[in-house]
Amino acid sequence: MAEMAAEGKQPEILFWVGCAGSFDERAQRITRDICKILNHVGISFAVLGTEESCTGDPAKRAGNEFLFQMQAMANIQVLDAYEVKKIVTGCPHCFNTIKNEYPGLGGNYEVIHHSQLIQQLIDEGKLKAEGGESFKGKKITYHDPCYLGRGNNVYEAPRKALEILDADLVEMKRCKSNGLCCGAGGGQMFKEPEKGNKDINVERMADILESKATVVAAACPFCMTMLRDGVKHENKEQEIQVLDIAEITVRANGL
Amino acid sequence: MIAQILFIIILAAAIYLFSKNVGKIRRNILLGRPADRSDNPALRWKTMAKIALGQTKMVKRPLAAVMHFFIYVGFIIINLEVMEIMIDGIFGSHRIFSKPLGGLYDLLIGGFEFLAILVLTACVVFLCRRNIVRLKRFSGTEMTEWPKSDANYILIIEILLMTAFLTMNAADHKLQLLNFGHYIKAGSFPVSSLLNPLLPDSAAGLELIERGCWWFHIIGILAFLNYLPYSKHFHILLAFPNTYYSNLHPKGEFTNMASVTGEVKAMLDPSFVPETTGEPQRFGAKDVTDLTWKNLMEAYTCTECGRCTSVCPANITGKLLSPRKIMMDTRDRITEVGNNIDKHGKDYTDDKTLLDNYITREELWACTTCNACVEACPVNINPLEIITELRRYAVMEESQAPASINNMFGNVENNGAPWKYSAADRFNWADAGIDK
Helix, strand or coil: CHHHHHCCCCCCEEEECHHHHHHCHHHHHHHHHHHHHHHHHCCCEECCHHHCCCCCHHHHHCCCHHHHHHHHHHHHHHHHHCCCCEEEECCHHHHHHHHHHCHHHCCCCEEEEHHHHHHHHHHCCCCCCCCCCCCCCCEEEECCCCCCCCCCCCCHHHHHHHHCCCCEEECCCCCHHHCCCCCCCCCHHHCCCCCCCCCHHHHHHHHHHHHCCCEEEECCHHHHHHHHHHHHHCCCCCCCEEEEHHHHHHHHHCC | CHHHHHHHHHHHHHHHHHHHHHHHHHHHHCCCECCCCCCCHHHHHHHHHHHHHCCHHHHHCHHHHHHHHHHHHHHHHHHHHHHHHHHHHHHCCCCCCHHHHCHHHHHHHHHHHHHHHHHHHHHHHHHHHHHCCCCHHHCCCCCCHHHHHHHHHHHHHHHHHHHHHHHHHHHHHHHHHCCCCCCCCCCCCCCHHHHHHHCCCCHHHHHHHHHHHHHHHHHHHHHHHHHHHHCHHHHHHHHHHHHHCCCCCCCCCCCCCHHHHHHHHHHHCCCCCCCCCCCCCCCCCCCHHHCEHHHHHHHHHCCCCCHHHHHCHHHHCCCCCCHHHHHHHHHHHHHHHHHHHHHHCCCCCCCCCHHHHHECHHHHCCCCCCCHHHHHCCCCCCHHHHHHHHHHHHHHHCCCCCHHHHHHHHHHHHHCCCCCCCHHHCCHHHHHCCCC
16 A cells, blocks of 8 residues: 555555454465455555554454554554545454444444455456356355344345355355354454353354355355364365355456 | 222222332433433334334244234233223223224124134243243243243233133123123124133123123233333333334444543543543443443343343353343342342442352353344344443453453554564565465
């Protein structure tokens, strides 16, 4: 973003990468795939790079409002300095925080999740599912991230991105507004779970196994980690792939 | 005449006692902190009409939805009949609506009878679900003896009331056939006439049964009315204001604390002077009076159905957290605080608090903030807001978060990420190249 600004250019959209997308090795691949999609359709975009910082979401959910607002205000300063108007992000937590909680602190942007971007591109005919891997007939199920689904009522966009594949889409028993959490939210990602009789991602695995899907579509880097751990726990790594919506789109288009 | 006076005294006493207890609950709710829910009245009315009146969130569980709908419609519509009973009681008349309504009256009474039998059936089904089938949703650590009995009492009272109503009609009908006294031909009795063979044939016996059931039914209703403020059944009233004052924002959005904004701004800009608004408030909630009035209203609205707990990922996987318990604890504690005020005066404080005496830290930290409980509640109760407020207190006032959570805070503060990576490495993901 700094480079573009120095050249006096204003990108169409800012890609907010998020901490997981920046540092988590698995999520970095999703980040690169989102970039590939943006490049493929010719949308000019920028990232903040080292000027980006945590949105403050995990701090806020864990009760540290101070830390959240410190992060939020610092981020708003950076975003406003670059006169950012529109943001796309690959993380439902960043999406929710910037979209819903930044306005109250003076940060007003149009924020979309990458699944919504993909849906728009499909609707506009700019993205298809050709020239790459065929998902035809494959059993795919979609896991709703809490902060995209229940949190913000985005249920259809990610499903649209899958419908174009001509695959065998199956829903899990608990889906959409009844979707079961992967177990990472509310700060759980960063701590051991409380005492119980099983982990939440293992509970979710039962739904996945029951659906008989061979591909689990995710739309959140934290769900990605949890679901992959769940697949490992069941020793199903050979049979079940967990892929982000962006990765599936990239593969289907051979990008 | 004596009957009329007796009736008026009982009615007046029942209404007085009920208003007094409702007043107490209102007072307790208003012990909460302020929250502005006055915006967008049009959408609020719509939400109330859809969710409370239309019960749209009940349909997710179809059998319970249908049974509940019978009881709900029965309750509302049979109230028309109760109106007639009140007027008859006060003026000593008998079936006063029958003359002005004519043929419509027959239709109404017949309709009430069908509703009564539906209510009765639904109550029996509900009793079976709770006591014979023993659905998992109706058990749990918080479902101790009182909540379980409360549910059964409600169902049994409703069964008794409906039985009395139908028996009264049957006796009345038989007396009408005998052309006895003031029992004019009025109403149709498609359901209760099935009871006819069970009743005596003598006019005196029938009149005794008719009057007995009449009194039992109306006194039962007035007693039930006064049971409401002590019971989870209070939801039949609070469901309406509670949905009217629903949170209209996306569920993912948590409130930004204005008190914190002032301090953070002052920290970032030393020339900024935060507005001081009287007494500094605690950050987050330690006790119920630190919650908003809406949180407290929700606590009194909860009817302990357990839909929230049955979808809670923490609870499903055996953790201690149960969103229903959060609501019940909040209600029990605010009731205790209210009782203390009544007994010992406004400034009395006991040594108890919602956090620790009612809700443990273990419950608090098991929440994934997934909003499943909020989504599941048929009357838009939000247990997550209370959990968040308690966490805010634990973190900001006590610095009592689990160690790993404190590490995460430290990382966000120092590295701008919840993990221990250097902020300088944030853009390294691009080193692998994008166009490969």
